Amino acid sequence: MGSRMAPVDNASALAISLDVPDSPTAGPLIEATRLGYRYGTGSGSFEVSVPRLSIARGETLAITGESGSGKSTVLELLGLAAPPLPGAHFLLYSAAPVDVARLWRARADGALARMRARSIGFVMQTGGLLPFLTVRENIGINRRLLGLPAEDARIAHLVAALEIGSLLDRRPAQLSVGQQQRVAIGRALAHGPALVLADEPSSALDPRLADRVLGLLRDLAVESGAAVVIATHEQGRVRALGLREIRARPLDAPDRLGSCFEDAS
Ligand SMILES: Nc1ncnc2c1ncn2[C@@H]1O[C@H](COP(=O)(O)OP(=O)(O)OP(=O)(O)O)[C@@H](O)[C@H]1O
Numbered sequence: 430m431g432s433r434m435a436p437v438d439n440a441s442a443l444a445i446s447l448d449v450p451d452s453p454t455a456g457p458l459i460e461a462t463r464l465g466y467r468y469g470t471g472s473g474s475f476e477v478s479v480p481r482l483s484i485a486r487g488e489t490l491a492i493t494g495e496s497g498s499g500k501s502t503v504l505e506l507l508g509l510a511a512p513p514l515p516g517a518h519f520l521l522y523s524a525a526p527v528d529v530a531r532l533w534r535a536r537a538d539g540a541l542a543r544m545r546a547r548s549i550g551f552v553m554q555t556g557g558l559l560p561f562l563t564v565r566e567n568i569g570i571n572r573r574l575l576g577l578p579a580e581d582a583r584i585a586h587l588v589a590a591l592e593i594g595s596l597l598d599r600r601p602a603q604l605s606v607g608q609q610q611r612v613a614i615g616r617a618l619a620h621g622p623a624l625v626l627a628d629e630p631s632s633a634l635d636p637r638l639a640d641r642v643l644g645l646l647r648d649l650a651v652e653s654g655a656a657v658v659i660a661t662h663e664q665g666r667v668r669a670l671g672l673r674e675i676r677a678r679p680l681d682a683p684d685r686l687g688s689c690f691e692d693a694s
Pocket residue numbers: 468469473474475494495496497498499500501502503662
């Protein structure tokens with residue numbers, strides 16, 4: 430496998446070409462071991478650890494745990510926004526397998542940023558839509574940044590499935606919270622990412638809407654061959670939806686505080 434890895438020098442930016450679609454729709458997307466992050470140093474430090482994690486394309490995974498256990502931190506690690514602790518193995522099977530831990534070690538910030546832009550979509554708790562842009566512009570922003578055409582069959586399908594066709598010329602302030610979340614899902618998926626990360630995407634919604642939004646997120650992402658990772662404290666909803674789950678437990682270390690995320694099934 431090593432010879433197929435993207436190199437970590439400047440050429441890696443080319444290896445992770447923006448116009449190469451994340452074409453496979455099956456197989457592994459992420460394989461990681463000893464993935465971790467540490468806040469602070471010494472006795473006041475807090476460590477978030479994921480001993481092993483494998484995520485397939487088309488799969489939906491929930492990350493659950495108490496407030497402060499480190500769910501958002503795991504999303505940041507998976508979203509290439511936080512460098513893993515030394516010792517991590519972290520492969521992301523984008524258009525080609527990429528050794529993410531090696532990119533961090535090589536401080537290949539440009540390549541990481543390009544991968545983040547091309548391969549990852551984010552849904553935040555309260556939408557995170559840009560208030561000065563219309564719904565249409567919000568949905569199109571990642572595509573615009575990547576130089577992709579504004580409209581295509583994918584956008585038309587998302588708009589129809591999310592039932593936001595009548596909202597396209599409005600601004601976020603003119604939308605209900607549930608409508609904002611549906612637009613946020615459209616924005617996260619519009620550029621065809623391989624991985625969609627959602628941080629508490631349903632916790633600001635009433636139960637009926639929460640189920641609908643989570644269901645839409647899962648179904649639309651899976652349909653496009655993306656993997657979805659949802660950080661949530663709503664363990665009951667995760668179980669009701671039958672999602673695979675990794676759950677936080679206290680870190681088993683005498684000298685520091687932290688959480689360890691392991692398979693809960
Ligand atoms: N700069 C920092 N220094 C020390 N600890 C920090 C720092 N930033 C975050 N933490 C700690 O890291 C832990 C993980 O935070 P994180 O936001 O990932 O948890 P979470 O499970 O997503 O929480 P929530 O559900 O409340 O959003 C928390 O206990 C937090 O106090």
